[in-house]
Amino acid sequence: MPGPTPPASIPTPIAPPPDILRCAYMELVVTDLAASRNFYVDVLGLVVTEEDDEAVYLRSIEEFIHHNLVLRQGPVAAVAAFSYRVRGPQELDRAVAFYTELGCEVRRAPGGFTRGIGDSVRVVDPLGFPYEFFYDVEHVERLAWRYDLHTPGALVRLDHFNQVTPDVPRAVRFMEDLGFRVTEDIQDAEGTTYAAWLRRKPTVHDTAMTGGDGPRMHHVAFATHEKHNIIAICDKLGALRLSDRIERGPGRHGVSNAFYLYLRDPDGHRVEIYTQDYWTGDPDNPVVTWDVHDNQRRDWWGNPVVPSWYTEASPVLDLDGVPQPVVARTETSEMAVTIGADGFSYTRPEDASRAQADDDVLPSWKQGEYKLGHQL
Amino acid sequence: MPGPTPPASIPTPIAPPPDILRCAYMELVVTDLAASRNFYVDVLGLVVTEEDDEAVYLRSIEEFIHHNLVLRQGPVAAVAAFSYRVRGPQELDRAVAFYTELGCEVRRAPGGFTRGIGDSVRVVDPLGFPYEFFYDVEHVERLAWRYDLHTPGALVRLDHFNQVTPDVPRAVRFMEDLGFRVTEDIQDAEGTTYAAWLRRKPTVHDTAMTGGDGPRMHHVAFATHEKHNIIAICDKLGALRLSDRIERGPGRHGVSNAFYLYLRDPDGHRVEIYTQDYWTGDPDNPVVTWDVHDNQRRDWWGNPVVPSWYTEASPVLDLDGVPQPVVARTETSEMAVTIGADGFSYTRPEDASRAQADDDVLPSWKQGEYKLGHQL
Amino acid sequence: MPGPTPPASIPTPIAPPPDILRCAYMELVVTDLAASRNFYVDVLGLVVTEEDDEAVYLRSIEEFIHHNLVLRQGPVAAVAAFSYRVRGPQELDRAVAFYTELGCEVRRAPGGFTRGIGDSVRVVDPLGFPYEFFYDVEHVERLAWRYDLHTPGALVRLDHFNQVTPDVPRAVRFMEDLGFRVTEDIQDAEGTTYAAWLRRKPTVHDTAMTGGDGPRMHHVAFATHEKHNIIAICDKLGALRLSDRIERGPGRHGVSNAFYLYLRDPDGHRVEIYTQDYWTGDPDNPVVTWDVHDNQRRDWWGNPVVPSWYTEASPVLDLDGVPQPVVARTETSEMAVTIGADGFSYTRPEDASRAQADDDVLPSWKQGEYKLGHQL
Amino acid sequence: MPGPTPPASIPTPIAPPPDILRCAYMELVVTDLAASRNFYVDVLGLVVTEEDDEAVYLRSIEEFIHHNLVLRQGPVAAVAAFSYRVRGPQELDRAVAFYTELGCEVRRAPGGFTRGIGDSVRVVDPLGFPYEFFYDVEHVERLAWRYDLHTPGALVRLDHFNQVTPDVPRAVRFMEDLGFRVTEDIQDAEGTTYAAWLRRKPTVHDTAMTGGDGPRMHHVAFATHEKHNIIAICDKLGALRLSDRIERGPGRHGVSNAFYLYLRDPDGHRVEIYTQDYWTGDPDNPVVTWDVHDNQRRDWWGNPVVPSWYTEASPVLDLDGVPQPVVARTETSEMAVTIGADGFSYTRPEDASRAQADDDVLPSWKQGEYKLGHQL
Structure with a gap:
């Protein structure tokens, strides 16, 4: 049920933003922990760093921090945190100051909100999303050389998040204040922006803002090394008679130029598998703007986007675990103008x-x- | 416009069938030779063995016979011949006897019907398709080692044909008389057969019989070495803003277990790009029967089959170049029962x-x- | 210890040879069954069809017959049988007649020499190698679609054998009498033949004859689907600190144009992993002759052949399990003339x-x- | 001819170092511009941005700055500049101050030293290498989406340099002063460091310091997307009968975990083709130290390193184009202790x-x- 429309723009804080390094992990609330564990571990091959009756801490093959994904048992499928690693411990004070100035709810846990992670700050940002910032983290074995453990569809890195928000330009301006840079976006001739990709690390994105009813989580994405790894995931899902988990793809994105696949986990959380975008780390990296009427923007081969991909997304929680109210998008939707x-x-x-x-x-x-x- | 229903079954000739080696080439009539040449040569990378104002003779990278595809300028887009190579020159006499006994129209050209090929027999078979049989052929350079000429989407072999015919069991029985063996098929619990795959060479097929209004040509398929080669073709089509040529895929077939892509050429002729099916050369090779209601049969990942793939196909010509009348399928269609x-x-x-x-x-x-x- | 030189040529029997379908399996005697099982199953991922204290029966992913490899515990590492499948049960009589006429030792076991296989004939051929011929075999599940079981380096088919014999032309003539055809060979300007590749199935070979002290077994080869599968095997061996098992490669062969890797099992038996040679099934398939001085013949990239690859090979057993005496090659060796x-x-x-x-x-x-x- | 031994350590300047973004291009002096152009353009597929009689400016597929490689005709094959892009124009002043304080020769060209690049600083650093720093650069089309132009072995990015220097710890300390971080190194139990990998961008390296007689340039490396792209380069070299250009590989590195190939250009300059190392951008990224006696450090599969790879390298020039004198390594060499x-x-x-x-x-x-x- 859409709530009240937020103010048109978010003021830029005087306080400098924390220096964000990269998207680090997502905390997902799942309604059947065993089913989710099966999906992420037995099917997708993420590695269990640690687990108990309430949560499973997972990482990808090349990760050396404690986890890239937390599955936590809960009453409603939702996202508890989009967590970013910052460049040093001092950045947490900056995060506190930055969001406090914006009037956001801010909580700090010196011992961390999850296992494996120390001093952390969680906030609900002005767009309604729950964020976490941390630097202190437990190191674990980077399994890059452990080819004896790799599967045909090995996930090597957490690549990015994707968030649904009603007003994309408003969200982009805020993310730029937070230190992000736009790498690509989708617009139309009338000036409507339908989506934008934003990065801290020098890939196409750490997160994207997708226009729609929000705040909601569109997807979380893991990277493989090669395209055949993604095909292997599809093949395995077929063998397990789980092809229903495949929502869209595999295909080649126009935006990002990456090879992709979208899955839906047992709760419907969307997971992208992604490989081979490009270097964006130069300050003058050229922004690529796609026309919303270019039907190769979402799939370079012109294959159609299934409607659910446009309309469905996961709720996000506030810091007390209550689902955030969803605000309706008022501008035209990408689905409406393209199909x-x-x-x-x-x-x-x-x-x-x-x-x-x-x-x-x-x-x-x-x-x-x-x-x-x-x-x- | 569907013509009269053919008799329910075709008698088995007393004369032995010719010993067929493999599907060798297709002769396609195209309405704009330059456009077709651009598609098959500049986009798909087939190699021109020879050409003139009326026809282009093309081969795949690993072929050593003169051609695997003939593009011939003509008034209507259609198939002039499904051409098979036989095991020796003596098999042509057998082909003449076999089809003559069946009352088919049979023509023999000691100098060949196309360039590069010698003594040949062409027939219109009882199913209404124009076939050619030949042994004598001009050898050309096998370009397997010429990696300096390979493209990212290099087509290495002609793999198979696919034919649309109203009554699949009738077609299968006839093809078995001709010496083919079924490797896989699609049926339902009521005993309806929707499609069957038939082979001479020890792959899943040299041709398939697809239930529908026929005789028509469903597609001609070329093989690549690896899956990324097929993805490269899609990527190139996107770069050339020719993504409309992609009709279906890429994907993994259930039937055949091959990785596939379907394209449509400038006349709408369907071309499959295909890789990695399996050995079928043992006499007791297990036949795989798929339930028509198994939605992984056509695409192992459960991705939908676009309706045009079921309904559209190319006309075939008689030996005088006149399009064959099309007979309607009377049994339920696969599209109808599945979607x-x-x-x-x-x-x-x-x-x-x-x-x-x-x-x-x-x-x-x-x-x-x-x-x-x-x-x- | 080299024995006496055999007669210069083997007479062509009047009896027709058995119609051989394909190389089907090798029976390897290993000195430490557990170590060998670990190598072939845990490292290489072959599938156990059946096993007991004395033997392990293994197959590749796409195989539907009982096994492609038998590991049998024994006192000396050697080859007990190069086993070929024939086109039908009647071919066993032909095999008996063919080899009996040649004066070879011939034994027939109506219940088979190994589990899973029925009526079989074993012989010691005139070159000194133990061969088996069978048609009757137990069918097992073809795991082609079982992607949940595939590993990154999945072996899909048995591809070929490779035999060491002192006089290659003599061996080739005999194999041609047995119905094989040469696809490629290595010669020099003086007319010495150093190796030849021979096929029944339409790939580059079912076996090759390599010039050297023999009879010995040079290697047995399994196929993967793609090149990255072979790389994955190397990576896994590295991760397991078993890189010593890699003898040569990976690389691209000149001969066969396949991508290859040579491993040595715990007993030193050589195993090749191989992918992507070409169709050879036409009767007039062009034979490719390589100059022994062309350093791209063995490795298309000019990488050197390690001496052990030329000099080491496995003993072969007679029908009583006694190692065959080895006859020295008298012609110049490929290693001598090239390195x-x-x-x-x-x-x-x-x-x-x-x-x-x-x-x-x-x-x-x-x-x-x-x-x-x-x-x- | 080795010159005098340099002082044991380079003082850390008080002036802060320039903020280096990434290795950007190498300027290579070649003795036959046409031959080098053929190698880098016709064989390797780098894209010509601009050229004249004296120089060719090349870039990789995903690059948007003017060039990643300059080939300049000259009397002796050598490296004229290792060029780094800095984060903004103000960093050039910092570069001047930093190297001036160190007593290095420093030159600034407001109009750039090469075409396509504006205000630049060149220095000879305390290790004897010619460096360039620039920010201002002409943008050109990023060809990432131009799959119609991609070749099977498409080079997508400049990945890194590799420098030979006699005293690796001394070089590492200096590079750390310049803002680089070590990601991996090779040592022995006695504390000798044989090589170290250093990065600015978050990959394993922008450059490496390899112990040996120096200053010399060991190699320049370009990245491909996938491993098969590297294999395609080898295959093409074979087809062009240029396999002599392959010096080492392809293989999997232990250090960096990347898949690699080393080529030698017509002047003997070494070029690496490289793919799939890992993210190193976290400040606490774990340093991987390899034992020099671990024979999987250089090649994860244990394949040997050819001696030329250890001993041969390209001269580097001072700012007047005079080859720098080479100082002999006095510590034990990696080749000596390993082979x-x-x-x-x-x-x-x-x-x-x-x-x-x-x-x-x-x-x-x-x-x-x-x-x-x-x-x-």
Whole structure:
């Protein structure tokens, strides 16, 4: 149920933002811990660092910090924290000051909010998302050389988060205040921004802001080394008769140029498997802006985006574990302008006029997929 | 326009069939030779053995015979010949006797019907398809070691044909008389056969019989070495803003276990890119029968089959170049029973009862794709 | 200890040879069954069909017959049988007649010589190798679709054997009498043949004859789907600190054009991992003859062949389990002419004169490898 | 000709170092510009941004700055500059101050030393290497999405440099003063450091310091996306009968865990092709120290390092284009302790005593490779 519209813009704090290193882990609340453990460990091959009856702490093959994902048993499937590692312990004071100035709820736990992690700050940010910042962390074995433990679909790194928020430009401005930089975005000729990709580490993103009813979590993404690793995950899901877990892909993104796959875990949390985007670490890294009517922006091969991918996402929790109210997006949605009743995408620059053209312009094998209006 | 229904079964000739070695080439009639040449040569990287104003003779990287594909300019996009190589020159006499006994139209050209090929027999078979048989052929350089010429999506072999025919069991029985063996098929509990894969060489098929209005050509398939080669083809099509050429995939087949991609050429002829099926050369090779309601049969990952893939196919020509009349399939179609108004597929054995169940049983990201009835 | 020289040529029997389908399995005698099981099962991932205290029956992922490899505990590491599947049960009579006419020792076991296999014939052939022929076999699950069981380095098929024999032309003529065809060989300008590749199934080989002291077994080869699977095996061996098992490679063969790796099992038996050779099934398949002085023949990248690869091989047993005497090769050896004290290879056609040239002609990073006599 | 020994340590300047972003390009002097252009453009597929009679400016597929490699015609094959991009224009003043305080020769070119690059500083550093720092640069098209231009072995990024210097600890301390961090190194129990890997960007390195007679340039490395891209380069070199260009590999590094290949260009400059190391961007990234006697440190599969790889390297030039004098390493060399007349490596922890053990401990196929003194 959408709540009240937030103010149009978030003031830039005078306090400097914490120096964020990288997205580090997500804390997911799951409703059936055993089922989720099976999915992330037995199917996807994440490594258990530690576990108990309430939570499982998982990491990817090349990680040396305690975990990249926490599965915590709870009453409602949701995200408890988007956690970032900062460059040093002193950055926690900065985080406190930064968010306090913004009037956000801020909590600090010198002993950490989860196992394996020390002094931490958690906040609910002005966009309604629960964030964590930490530097102190327990080191564990980096399994990069442990090929005896690698699976055909080995996940090597946590790559990024993706957040759903109603007003993308507002979110982007805030994230820039927090020290993020935009690498790519999707816009239209009228100036509407549908999504933006933002980074701290020099990849295409640590997180993305996707326009929609929010705050919600769109997905969390892990990286593999090669494309065949992603295909191996699909093949294994087929063998286990779990192909229903595949929501979209595999495919090549236009945005980011990465090879991708979207899965849904037993609670419906969306997980992306992702590989081979590009270096973005130069201050003048060119921003790539995609036209929302370019049907290769989301899938470089023009394959359709399934509607659930646009509409479904996970709730996020406040610091007391209560689901955050969701605010409706008021601008046009990407789904509506690209696969709505009247419009569909173009695949070549000269086809911009297609929006007004007859359905017959698209080949038959593309038409059905883009005509969403009378599909569902 | 469907013609009259053929007799229910084709008599087995007394004359022995020719000893067929492998599918060797397809002769495609194209309406714009330059556009087709661009697609097969510049985009897909097939090698031009020879060409003139009327035809282009193409081969794949590992081929040593003159061609695997002939593009011939003509008034209507169609297939002029499914051409098989036989084990020796004496097999041509057998082909003549075999088809003559069946009352088929049979023509023999001692100098060949195309460049690069000698003594050949062409027939229209009892199913209405134009076949060619030859042994004598010009050898050309096998480019297997010429890595300086290989592209990221290099096509290495012609793998198979796929034919659309109304009555699959009738077609299968005839192909078995011709010496083919079934490796896999799709059936339902009522005994309807929807498709069958048949081989001479020890791969999953040299051709498949797909149930539908026929005779028509469903696709011609080329093999790559690895899966990334197929992905490279998609990526290149995206770069050339030709993603519309991608009709379905890439994906993993259930049937054949191969990794696949379906493209449509400038005339709409369907081309599959295919890699990594399995050895089938033992006489007792186990036949794999798939339930038509198993939604991993066509795509192991459960991704939907686009309707055009079921309904569209290329006309085939008689020996005078006249399109063959098309006979309607009278049995239920695979599309109708798997993605029709009421039914959809199951992904797990225990879900067989789903056919009677509510839509809500399938996850939202699969529902829209399988509910074809009110989609188009 | 070399025995007496055999007669220069083996007469062609009047009896027709058995119709051989493919190389099917090797029976290896190993001196430490547990160690060998660990290597083939835990490291290489072959699947145990059945086992007891004396033997382990293994198969590759795509196999549907009972086994592709038998490990049998015994006093001396050796090969008990190179086993071929024939096209039907009647071929066993032919095998008996063929080898009996040649004066070979022939034994028939209606209940089979190993578990899982029925009526079989074993012989010691005129070259001194123990062969088996069978048709009747127990079918087991083909694990092609069981991606949940696949490892990063999954072995999918038995591909070929490789035999060491003193007189390659003599061996080739005999194998041609047995129905094999040569696909590639290595010769020199003086007419010496150093090795030949022979096939029944339409790949580059079911077996190869390598010139050297024999009869001995050079290697048994399993196929993977892709090149990264072979790399994964190396990576895993490194992780297990078993890199000593890697004898040569990975690399690209000139002969066969396949990507390869050679391992040594705990007894020193050589195992090749191999992928992506080419179709050879046409009767007029062009034979590729390599110059022994072409240093890309064994490794397309010009990487050196380690001496042990040329000199070491496994004994073979007679039908009573006694090691066969080894006859010395009298012709020049490939190692001697390619990496001996004075000679080394050329990498370009115009460099044929290099054999007489100064060391400085080869770059320093190639010299040491080919100049074994006075290296550093 | 070795010059005088430098002072044991370089003082840390009071001036802060420039904030270095990443290794950006190398300027190579080549003696035959056409031959070098052929190698880097026609064989390796680097993209020409601009060229004239004296120089060719090349970039990798994913680069957006003007070039990653300059080939400049000159009288002697050498390195004119190791060029780093800094975080902003103000860093050039810092570079000037930092190196001036150290007494180095420093030159500044407001219009740049090469085409496409603006305000730049060049220095000869205390280790004798010519460095460049710049921020201002011309942007060019990032060809990441231009799959129509990608080759099977596409080079996507400049990854790192590698420098030969006599005293590695001295070099490391200086590089740390310049803001680099060590990620991995090779040492022995006596405390000798043989090599160290240092990074600014969060990969394993922007440069490495390799112990040997220096200053010299060991190699420059470009990254591919996947391992098969590196194999494709080898295959193409084979097809072009240029396999002599392959000096070492392909293989898996122990250090860095990357997949690698070493080539030699027409002047003998060494080029590495490299893929898939790991994230090192955390301040507490664990340093990996390898024992020089671990024979998987340089090649994870235990394959030998060819002597030329240890001993050969390119001269570097001073700012007037005069080759720098080379100072001899006085500590033991890695080659001497690992493949010298008496010593060889161990492959398992328990084999540390092997250095004193008999040759027979190593399998025959490894002995020859590590026992260089009395090999065969």
